[in-house]
Amino acid sequence: MSRRAFVRSAMAGTTILALGGASYVLASTDEEKKARATKRPDGRPRLPPDQYLLKRIRPMGGTVGDPSPGNFRLKVYGEVEQPFTIDFAELLRMPQVEQTCDVHCVTKWTVLDSRWTGVRVADLAARARPKRSARHVIFEAHAGYTANVPIAEALAPNVLVAHKYEGAPLARAHGAPVRALVPDLYFWKSAKWLTGIRFVAVDQPGYWEVRGYHNHGDPWKEERYG
Amino acid sequence: MADAATKEVDAPEEAGVANVRAKPATDAAARPTKKLAWRPWLRAAHRDVGYVAVGLTFVYALSGIAVNHITDWTDGDPSFKSYSRTVEVGRIEGDDEAIVERLRTRLGIRETPREVYRASDDQLEILFDRRSLHVDLANGTVVDEGQEPRFFLRVANWLHLNRGKKAWTYVADAYAAALLLLATSGLFMIAGKKGLFGRGAVLVLLGIAIPVVYVHFAGP
Structure with a gap:
């Protein structure tokens, strides 16, 4: 084969692959079309822009933490009047919330109607009593992972410290025994293997936020990258 | 275009030889550059x-x-393969230790658990190094889940x-x-x-x- 013929063949092959990949990516199922057309109570479409649907959440990796409920401790501290630490049994004794919500990953998948059980971050905050100076919440997790969320959004009623997914205790890959759940922001904010909730006066970009991802992460504004 | 006197060669060793061979000509004007x-x-x-x-x-x-x-x-994790299955085991009675032994036998687990945690009256958590059993004592079901590291990618x-x-x-x-x-x-x-x-x-x-x-x- 001559060099010219080789280059032509390579270019043709690349074009076909690119077109095939694009058509695969752009293909939309009826379910996705319906989710795009359906509105949430706040008027936004159920499926944020450029997202596709999955049936179950994906683990997405991360440095695996200790799945032991016996070793679990959650520290609530920072700009609060009453910092405290609770264990797994005490977390289960707090008012439990069962919630069905949609979650959206920055890698473009969305799961509709995922079922979670846990404790509202707002209830934990009510016990810790944040000071007026507290403006942001930092979710702290295993191996130094952090995710920052504005306090108003962290205390929304659908933000949980979750220990069950789809009716079963949280799987190891999903951050057992406890993870954060912030459904209205990209899912990297929902820190797995949660160890702490820290209230701060000044925002502190977290693990992914300092690695080029958006500081806020609103799926409907496509705040993927900073 | 390089002429014969300034032609580059393919390897440093050859370049050295070429330089040695480029002897000065008797005519200074004809000396190769x-x-x-x-x-x-x-x-x-x-x-x-x-x-x-x-x-x-x-x-x-x-x-x-x-x-x-x-x-x-x-499933989205480059480092680990995750698995999960639900096993119907029927009603299990006895203390935590007896339940653990029965489930190990039933599921063919030789490993000794590193933690047995009673989360509630109906929920028992049994943890092994890379495997967890979430036991729902009321319904007689066990969610058997865990992770296996991927050989190279992890x-x-x-x-x-x-x-x-x-x-x-x-x-x-x-x-x-x-x-x-x-x-x-x-x-x-x-x-x-x-x-x-x-x-x-x-x-x-x-x-x-x-x-x-x-x-x-x-x-x-």
């Missing part, structure tokens, strides 16, 4: 740095592809994301510098008919244009 034969040295450096970089390139490239596409291929990904920090930062920095050297030396390795201003210029501009155009149309 002495030209530094840098290209063979560049090729040698490129080749040797390339050899050293092969291992790390495989680590970073395969890990990068895995991170980009793992969600298309598997380590490659760990290195790629520099999870280890410390010394690996220096290795990663040195590798980045080596890639810069490879890219730069690659521009000048083979002269070509028109040097860098022929097909090379088109290809270099194309390579630069790819990220520039992408960022222009789809960037932040």
Whole structure:
């Protein structure tokens, strides 16, 4: 084969692959079309822009933490009047919330109607009593992972410290025994293997936020990258 | 175009021989112009740095592809394979120790649990090193779930994301510098008919244009 013929063949092959990949990516199922057309109570479409649907959440990796409920401790501290630490049994004794919500990953998948059980971050905050100076919440997790969320959004009623997914205790890959759940922001904010909730006066970009991802992460504004 | 006296050769050793052979002519005007034969040295450096970089390139490239596409291929975790199954075991009675033994027998688990945790009257958590049993005593069901590390990708990904920090930062920095050297030396390795201003210029501009155009149309 001559060099010219080789280059032509390579270019043709690349074009076909690119077109095939694009058509695969752009293909939309009826379910996705319906989710795009359906509105949430706040008027936004159920499926944020450029997202596709999955049936179950994906683990997405991360440095695996200790799945032991016996070793679990959650520290609530920072700009609060009453910092405290609770264990797994005490977390289960707090008012439990069962919630069905949609979650959206920055890698473009969305799961509709995922079922979670846990404790509202707002209830934990009510016990810790944040000071007026507290403006942001930092979710702290295993191996130094952090995710920052504005306090108003962290205390929304659908933000949980979750220990069950789809009716079963949280799987190891999903951050057992406890993870954060912030459904209205990209899912990297929902820190797995949660160890702490820290209230701060000044925002502190977290693990992914300092690695080029958006500081806020609103799926409907496509705040993927900073 | 190089003439016979200034022709470059393929290897530094040969370049040395060529220089020795280029004896001064009796006529000073006919003495060949002495030209530094840098290209063979560049090729040698490129080749040797390339050899050293092969291992790390495989680590970073395969890990990068895995991170980009793992969600298309598997459950989205490049480092671990996760599994989960629900087993109906019927009503189990007895204390925690008896329940654990019965389930180990039923599920064929030889490993000793590292933790048995009674989360509530109806919920027992049994943890092994890479496996968890979530026992619903009321319904007689066990969710058996765990993770198995992927053979190569776990380590490659760990290195790629520099999870280890410390010394690996220096290795990663040195590798980045080596890639810069490879890219730069690659521009000048083979002269070509028109040097860098022929097909090379088109290809270099194309390579630069790819990220520039992408960022222009789809960037932040």
